[in-house]
Amino acid sequence: MRDASETDFDLVQFGATGFAGGLTADYLAEHAPPELRWAIAGRGRARLEAVARRVGELAPDRPEPQVIEIQLDDDDAVAALVGRARLVLTTVGPYAIHGEPLVAACARAGTDYVDITGEPQFVDDMYLRYHEDAERTGARLVHCAGFDSVPHDLGAMLCAQQFSGDEPLKITGAVRANAEFSGGTFQSAIGGFGALRASAKLASQRRTVEAGRSSSNRRVHVRAGAPYKDPATGKWLAPLPTIDPQIVVRSAAALPFYGPDFTYDHRMAAKRLSTVVGLGAGVGVLLVATAIPPLRTQLAKIKSSGTGPDAERRARSWFNVRMTGESASHRAVVEVRGGDPGYDETAKMVAETSLSLLLDDNPDVSGQVTTAVACGGALLGRLRAAGIAFEVLEGARTPASTHT
Ligand SMILES: NC(=O)c1ccc[n+]([C@@H]2O[C@H](COP(=O)([O-])OP(=O)(O)OC[C@H]3O[C@@H](n4cnc5c(N)ncnc54)[C@H](OP(=O)(O)O)[C@@H]3O)[C@@H](O)[C@H]2O)c1
CATH class of the missing domain: 3.30.360 (Dihydrodipicolinate Reductase; domain 2)
Structure with missing residues (x-):
């Protein structure tokens, strides 16, 4: 996990202007610790500002998330922003079309990554391309943190x-x-x-x-x-x-x-x-x-x-x-x-997975990992407390x- 002192944000959220992402932003506003350094990033400033105002009204006691306008196909800008964050949460889909730039940037920077994809081809492709990079930098790449799976x-x-x-x-x-x-x-x-x-x-x-990588006889x-x-x-x-x-x-x-x-x-x-x-x-x-x-x-x-x-x-x-x-x-x-399952509970699951990676004492793992491997015990407790x-x-x- 990257150190807070070397980053500007604990959590940068992409996709907050979408349906699942909007509910996730609402959940974070109401449940994340007020000191969480949170930004919402995407391609439309006006839409992002509307989300920031809405979540600000939901939780008037906490600062609104910072708004960052960015194009996902601008590799340098994405790398720079991901380098300023401890964790990236993304609900930008379809992932097979839009997902790769954030996985790549997180794997290279050592920034943790969480998404809600249910697309097997995307997850396997990202494993083949970025698992080793993430193992080297220490990034945890956690796909499928919604109702899938x-x-x-x-x-x-x-x-x-x-x-x-x-x-x-x-x-x-x-x-x-x-x-x-x-x-x-x-x-x-x-x-x-x-x-x-x-x-x-x-x-x-x-x-x-x-x-080829496994030496286990299980x-x-x-x-x-x-x-x-x-x-x-x-x-x-x-x-x-x-x-x-x-x-x-x-x-x-x-x-x-x-x-x-x-x-x-x-x-x-x-x-x-x-x-x-x-x-x-x-x-x-x-x-x-x-x-x-x-x-x-x-x-x-x-x-x-x-x-x-x-x-x-x-x-x-x-x-x-x-x-x-x-x-x-x-x-x-x-x-x-x-x-x-798909939206209210998915928002809870992806937000709590992200908060667990940021805040809980989890096993020391890296690379592409499942929720059970990255934070299973702590996440189970969080989701029970959240009503699942x-x-x-x-x-x-x-x-x-x-x-x-
Ligand atoms: N696994 C699960 O249980 C589960 C549950 C729910 C959803 N999902 C998945 O989550 C994804 C999102 O679902 P949704 O219903 O929230 O979709 P949505 O309402 O269409 O939202 C898509 C989001 O992606 C952003 N986006 C799209 N293309 C972009 C681009 N080129 N650059 C930057 N941002 C871009 C949109 O931003 P703009 O506002 O700028 O267009 C919007 O914020 C889908 O892949 C869906 O299958 C999975």
């Missing part, structure tokens, strides 16, 4: 902590949610669906590089199989091809308490088989549509950037992630529950024997 990463971590750590362990994650998404999320999803082939290639390159696997009806809950569980399983097994590969042989199976849960079939068909249609350029252009017009569910809709939204862990000798069930439930429903170990 904090509840799953920390939920699986808490579940693994209920086991002895010396047996093979399988965790099945089952996700339910009722929510709407923003224009920015929609645009990023279209980009992701349209880049599946490139994404698979980057994932394969990454696996080769990681295998094994981790992602499993995906056909839908089935869970006898314990009566719900249908179908494979959910998000970035979450990749994040969970990266944490498992780095943290020995997940055991010698760890498997993660990521699923959506639904009451009816027809919901699972409908969703599968919807994904199939999107896959075809995003592969045909004119259809893709039409699709992109459905929901434009900057828009998202209003406060009343977000107040009715919720998520529930159930992690069921099984080893030869033990079974444990953990539930993670919260409100609007992480509950061990079954098979809790006594606190004294729980891994940290």
